[in-house]
Amino acid sequence: MSVEWYLVVSALVFSIGAGGILVRRNPLVILLCLELMLNAGNLALVAFARAHGNQDGQIFALIVMVVAACEVAIGLGLIVAIYRRKLPIDVDELRELQG
Amino acid sequence: MAEVFFFLASIGALAGAIGTVTLRNPFYTVLALVCHLLSLAALFLLLRAEFLAAAQVIVYAGAVMVLYLFVVAYVGGGEDPIRAAGSPGLRWASALFAGALFVELAIAVLGTGLSALGEEGAGFFPGFGTPAEIGRLLLTEFLLAFEIASVLLLVAAVGAVVLARRRTGLEDAREISVADLLRAGDRSGLPGGEAGTMLEAEGPPNR
Numbered sequence: 274m275s276v277e278w279y280l281v282v283s284a285l286v287f288s289i290g291a292g293g294i295l296v297r298r299n300p301l302v303i304l305l306c307l308e309l310m311l312n313a314g315n316l317a318l319v320a321f322a323r324a325h326g327n328q329d330g331q332i333f334a335l336i337v338m339v340v341a342a343c344e345v346a347i348g349l350g351l352i353v354a355i356y357r358r359k360l361p362i363d364v365d366e367l368r369e370l371q372g
Numbered sequence: 373m374a375e376v377f378f379f380l381a382s383i384g385a386l387a388g389a390i391g392t393v394t395l396r397n398p399f400y401t402v403l404a405l406v407c408h409l410l411s412l413a414a415l416f417l418l419l420r421a422e423f424l425a426a427a428q429v430i431v432y433a434g435a436v437m438v439l440y441l442f443v444v445a446y447v448g449g450g451e452d453p454i455r456a457a458g459s460p461g462l463r464w465a466s467a468l469f470a471g472a473l474f475v476e477l478a479i480a481v482l483g484t485g486l487s488a489l490g491e492e493g494a495g496f497f498p499g500f501g502t503p504a505e506i507g508r509l510l511l512t513e514f515l516l517a518f519e520i521a522s523v524l525l526l527v528a529a530v531g532a533v534v535l536a537r538r539r540t541g542l543e544d545a546r547e548i549s550v551a552d553l554l555r556a557g558d559r560s561g562l563p564g565g566e567a568g569t570m571l572e573a574e575g576p577p578n579r
Contacts, residue, residue: 274374274375274378274418274492275489275491275492276489276491276492277481277482277489278378278382279378279419280481280489281478281481281482282382282385282386282415284474284477284478284481285389285474286385286386286389287473287474287477288471288473288474288477289386289389289390289470290389290392291469291470291473292393292466292467292469292470292473293392293393295462295465295469295470296393296463296466296467297393299398301398301401301440301443302392302401304440305402305405305440306392306393308436309389309393309405309408312408312409312412312432315424316412316416319415319416319421319424320419322421323419323420323421323494323496324486324489325494326494326495326496326500327494328500328501328505328509329509331421331423331424331501331506332509332510332514334421334424335423335424335506335510336517338424338427338431338432339524339525340521340524341432341436342431342436342525342528343524343525343527343528344528345436345439345440346439346528346531346532347528347532347535349439349440349532350531350534350536351535352447353443353446353447353535353536354535354536356447357536362447
């Protein structure tokens, strides 16, 4: 399989994730769609690492996984905090910062 | 043979992605993402990234998704299926944007001048992508990134605990401070008014 195929799959997953972030309103699902986009980026990184025969891209993908795990921990902490304050779990309702 | 596995894994990955976006129940959404992540691990294996595939299954599909499931169960998202975006016009615009993004990325990938992308990939040595090689790289060439990642994980863990700790608001007098803990853990140290709350259910605040 040529590397292009993997990159096309990665682009497809990235677009699906981006559309999901725009469509969904539950912050939990938005975080999941963010994971989708990060994973699409990971797939592209690993595909490029394979194309070049160099493992640096795999290290990059590993670090992206670490950052994604941190983002999940903070995001879920925020959602739990929102839930504890009895606020609606809906990004359209949470607009205190909109001014 | 690799083609068969590639198409199976990419169909699984795309189905998982579409399920993540379209399923109404957050619980099923998380399960669809698990399916997506497992398929992605298969794609990683096809790309000779053995250690990454294992880490994907263990860390992502295992640990992170369990965290998601716990939060979905805690918040109770399964009871009321969430709605899609308010107006149908906005939904169509979002779908249009996603399609335009894909066309753009596909043009960038397929119209690139990088001729190496059309091939199987460069030659690789026998240990390519194995835990030994990745570990060697992490501890020699990328030591700084490795250490920064560890500090980042520590900060994120502390931040998550601080964010999700038990409180109802900043102005709430029931918030437990360090001074309360120093007061020998006696029950009278806490102001009243927590009857029937989780604060009471937990017992004396001598954690």
